Amino acid sequence: MRRPPRDTEASARRIGRRAFVVGGAQTAIVAALGWRMQSMQVEHADEFRLLAEENRVNIRLIPPARGNIFDVNGVPLAVNEQNYRIVMVREDAGDVHATLAKLRELVDLDDETIEHAKEELERRSPFVPVTIADRVSWEDISRVTVNAPALPGVVADVGMSRYYPRGADTAHVVGYVGPVSDYDLDQIEDPDPLLQIPKFQIGKTGVEAKLEESLRGKAGTRRIEVNAVGRVMRELDRIEGEAGADIQLTIDSRLQAYVEARLAGESASVVVMDTETGDLKAIASAPSFDPNLFVRGISVDAWTGLNEDIYRPLASKTVQGVYPPGSTFKMMTALAALEAGVIDAEETVYCPGFTEVAGTRFHCWRSGGHGNINLHESLKQSCDCYYYDLAQRAGIDAIAAMARRFGLGERHDVPMSAVNAGNIPDKEWKRTVRGEEWRIGDSINASIGQGYVLTSPLQLAVMASRLATGRTVSPRLVHTVDGIETPTGRGESMGVNENFLRRIRASMYDVVNHQRGTAYRSRIVADGMKMAGKTGTSQVRRITAEERARGVISNADLPWERRDHGLWVNYAPYENPRFAVAVVVEHGSGGGAASPIGRDVTLQALYEGEPPLDAYPSSERASAEAMQERIRAYVPAGAPAADRA
Structure with missing residues (x-):
């Protein structure tokens, strides 16, 4: 049906209005887009160009060269x-x-x-x-x-x-590096971005770990162009990082190598300390391990072998191991009694072979006793009963205070792993830690370095240094950091009565140089080289009354792990001390196992190399020559430990 002309005109007008509205809207949108494009391309061009560049360019870290570690003579101990x-x-x-x-x-x-x-x-x-x-x-x-x-x-x-390069010789001191683990990151409050780099290595033990921040250095950066999926297209520029600091230790690697060789076959430790500066010239634990195994990725079999070895090669026994010091502690008891004024050096105590207190017998190592004995003879012959008597007079608090003055019971500040403070007990310690009151029997045990008393070989070396000098000598392991020398550990006067110290030193001299001394066979006979020392035996098992009645079982007849520890401390030369030495031989059946090692190490330090045979007693020269030949073959002159056969 044909529409009237009127309706057609009305419809045309409506369509025209709509077309105008739509056209206007389209024009407005196009104008807005044009304005926005003009704004982005002209007014904000630099801003968007920067954003685009940031999406295309990445900043990546460049790991710095790790600092090297050297011995006191510049011999490399850890390098890249x-x-x-x-x-x-x-x-x-x-x-x-x-x-x-x-x-x-x-x-x-x-x-x-x-x-x-x-x-x-x-x-x-x-x-x-x-x-x-x-x-x-x-x-x-x-x-x-x-x-x-x-x-x-x-x-x-x-x-x-x-x-x-020195392999096992310095493993416990220098330590080793390894890849950053999740555990490592959890221990650091604000980790360095470097630690996020895949397989980035950091110090895990020893100096490598304790001086990590100095050795690590600072990262460099490089700007690289990447595509949309992150693939590197090209390097735009590079800023090199700052290498880590070089560390020079006080260790003499030749002496350290000798000590490790001398300890072959033992579970033992030795510390050699310069009595003037506190420098640690050697600090060795045996057996040791090759730290290069950990850098390259140690095998399961090798790791299992190290962990299951009863000699504990991974342990830094010099600082981590703590032992009852045995008779090496007697100098502390004697000085405490002298300073307290409860005994005179010439006063004698009767030793029948035991001391009975409250119905309990405390035995001397010599079952028949020493008879009447004074301070000098008590140290020379290591009479136990003499010190049982001093302990009852002086009291544990005085003994503990004296021991702490000589560096025992202290966590010394050396950059090694798991440094142990040991334990110097007193009445307050037992009340706080064990919830019990101190007993007189505790004092008697402590007087001869048994019971609750625990010390490390490092602490015993510090004690010997302070006895030799009368100064608060402290151990120093780091000589320089990037060429800047660290403070020495020389220390000041301890304030201990010099007359008391002279008596103790004279007694220690006779321990080694008198025929009735407990270490006479381990003496040095060379003029100007003679030493003063003290043997020690640390019991690891209790000897019952029944066993004493039927005869004490010889250490040689016991399983290795139940034998006594052997200990030794000394300083030399006696007249002008240069070095103090501490030795602990685990389950070494007493002080006789440790004193020959101490003598040999002391001679090596004094002569700065292999000593002449005439420095040994004539009766010991054949065995000394055989020992030197063995060590010469084990550590060829100037050859790194890692190159040994």
Whole structure:
């Protein structure tokens, strides 16, 4: 049906109005877009260009060179060495399995290495380099480079890795590095961004760990251009980082090597300390281990072997191990009694072989006793009953206070792992820690370095140094940091009566140099080199009355772990002390096991090398020569421990 002209005109007017509205809206939108484009391209061009650049350019950290560690003579103990490795980028390799097969024809790779590489390549992003083989030889690198066209995605790379030239000799002192773990990050409140770098290594034990911040250095940076998926396209610029500080220790690596060799076959420790400066010239635990194993990745079998060894090669026995000091503690008891004025040096005490207190017998090591004995003879012959008497007169608080003045019961500030404070007990300690009152029997045990008394070899060396000098000598392990010397440990006067110290020193001299002294066989006979010392035996088991009645079992007849510890402290030369030495031989069956080691180490330190045989007693020269020959073969002159056969 045909519409009337009127309706047609009305409809046309409505459509025209709508078209005008729509057209106007479209024009407004186009105008707004034009204005916005003009604003972005002209007015805010720099801002958006910067944003685009930031999305395209990444800042990445460059690991700095780790600081080196040297001995006091500049011999390297921890250094960085070039580490050749072979890496693969999956997206460039094409057929990964075929490329690995070709690589295996050129480089000796076992099945485990290949399988691990395949897992890593599958797990990582296709453009991320994955290490296929680490610490490969230059010959391997050359073969890979020459055959590069046949090995798509495979690249020969070079980096830096830690190496310990002296191997096991300084393992407990220097320590070792390892990859950052989640545990490490949890222990740090504000971790350095460097620690987030995959496989970045930090100190795990010893000086490497304790001086980590100085050794680590500061990261460099590089600006790289990446594409949309994060693949590196090119390097724009680079700012190198700051290398870590070089550390020079007080250790003499030649003396350290000698000590380790001298302790071969023992579970033992030795500390050699300069009595003038407190410098630690040697601080050795035996047996030891090769720290390079941990840098390269220790095998399960090697790790299990180290952990299950009853001689505990991983333990730093010099600072971590604490032992009852036995008779090496008697000088502390004597000085406490002298200072308290409860005994005169010439006063005698009768030793029948035991002291009975409250119905309990405390025995002397010599079952028949020593008879009437004074201070000098009590130290020379190591009479126990004399010190049982002093303990009852002086009291434990006076003895403990004197021991602490001489560095016992103190966690000395040396950058080694697990430094132990030991224990010097008193009445308050027992009340607080054990919830019990102190008993007289506790004092008697403590007077001869047994009971609750625990000391480390380092503390015993400090004690010997202070006895020798009368000063508060403290141990120093770090000589310089980046060439700047650290303060020495010389110390000030202890304020102990010099007459008392002279009496103690004279007694220690006769321990070694008098025929009735307990260490007479371990004396030094060279003029100007004679030493003063004290033996000690630390019981690790209780001897019952029944056993005493039927005869005490010889240490030689006991299992190794139930035998007594042998201890020794000395300083030399007697007239002008230069070195103090402490020795602990675990389950070494008494002081006789430790004093010969102490004598040999002291001579090595005094002569700065192999001593002449005439420095030994004539009766000991044949065994000394055999020992020197053994050690000469074990540590060739000037050769690193890592190169031993």
